[in-house]
Amino acid sequence: MVNVYNTSKEIADAQPTVAILPVGALEQHGEHLPVATDWLRADDRARRLAEALGQALGPCYLLPAIAYANSQEHMDMAGTITLRPATLALVVEDIVLSLRHHGIRRIVILTTHGGNWVLKPTIRDLNFRYPDIRIIHADGPLLSEREKMPREVHASSGETAGMLAIRPDLVKGRSPDHSPRFGQEWLDYAGMGAITESGAWGEPSKADPEAYEAGAQAHTEHSVAYIRETFARLDETLGPIENDTPRARS
Numbered sequence: 001m002v003n004v005y006n007t008s009k010e011i012a013d014a015q016p017t018v019a020i021l022p023v024g025a026l027e028q029h030g031e032h033l034p035v036a037t038d039w040l041r042a043d044d045r046a047r048r049l050a051e052a053l054g055q056a057l058g059p060c061y062l063l064p065a066i067a068y069a070n071s072q073e074h075m076d077m078a079g080t081i082t083l084r085p086a087t088l089a090l091v092v093e094d095i096v097l098s099l100r101h102h103g104i105r106r107i108v109i110l111t112t113h114g115g116n117w118v119l120k121p122t123i124r125d126l127n128f129r130y131p132d133i134r135i136i137h138a139d140g141p142l143l144s145e146r147e148k149m150p151r152e153v154h155a156s157s158g159e160t161a162g163m164l165a166i167r168p169d170l171v172k173g174r175s176p177d178h179s180p181r182f183g184q185e186w187l188d189y190a191g192m193g194a195i196t197e198s199g200a201w202g203e204p205s206k207a208d209p210e211a212y213e214a215g216a217q218a219h220t221e222h223s224v225a226y227i228r229e230t231f232a233r234l235d236e237t238l239g240p241i242e243n244d245t246p247r248a249r250s
């Protein structure tokens with residue numbers, strides 16, 4: 001695995017064929033978690049994934065997480081910064097085209113923020129506009145899976161456990177447990193400030209950092225399986241990628 005702490009020559013010599021682009025968010029996370037929560041979690045998950053994927057697919061280029069994403073649904077609470085979907089789309093496109101310029105044609109986008117579903121049209125558009133690159137999500141159902149587990153929505157037990165494991169010094173007690181009687185699609189209609197008291201949606205009191213560690217390992221294994229399966233099926237379905245080797249260092 002190479003990352004942005006390597007020199008340019010080290011990255012060229014490693015000849016990574018896959019890049020991982022994590023996308024976080026800067027947004028309110030209740031009364032007890034920092035606004036950087038999704039950004040910190042994105043880096044943590046992507047590092048785990050890059051290490052595991054490197055053993056499966058060869059060296060990866062791990063990029064730093066994009067800190068700013070689309071968080072319009074959290075703007076009624078202080079500290080939140082949002083990019084409009086079109087701005088985020090351009091940022092991701094420019095990063096993808098930089099990777100393509102350097103001959104990296106397989107790109108995995110890992111996001112830790114639900115609102116980053118707005119990236120779906122961008123991923124679709126880039127795949128069709130640039131047939132010589134393959135951009136996939138880090139997470140998706142395996143062929144063998146039929147159902148997804150339900151999960152809590154925001155600043156709840158999962159995210160709190162993650163922060164207790166990654167940066168316990170940044171966790172300030174717990175927001176009260178609260179699950180408002182709305183579906184998650186309500187975040188397309190109204191802000192978190194209107195729907196919740198504290199900005200947290202779920203049960204932070206149930207956070208268990210040990211369960212996070214086990215969950216993160218299982219999550220990484222699942223992502224590796226999904227990414228291997230998906231790249232292999234794309235190669236079968238669409239044929240090999242043209243020039244699927246990194247550009248030689250000039």
Ligand SMILES: [Zn+2]
Pocket residue numbers: 029037038112113154155159
């Ligand atoms: Zn979050």
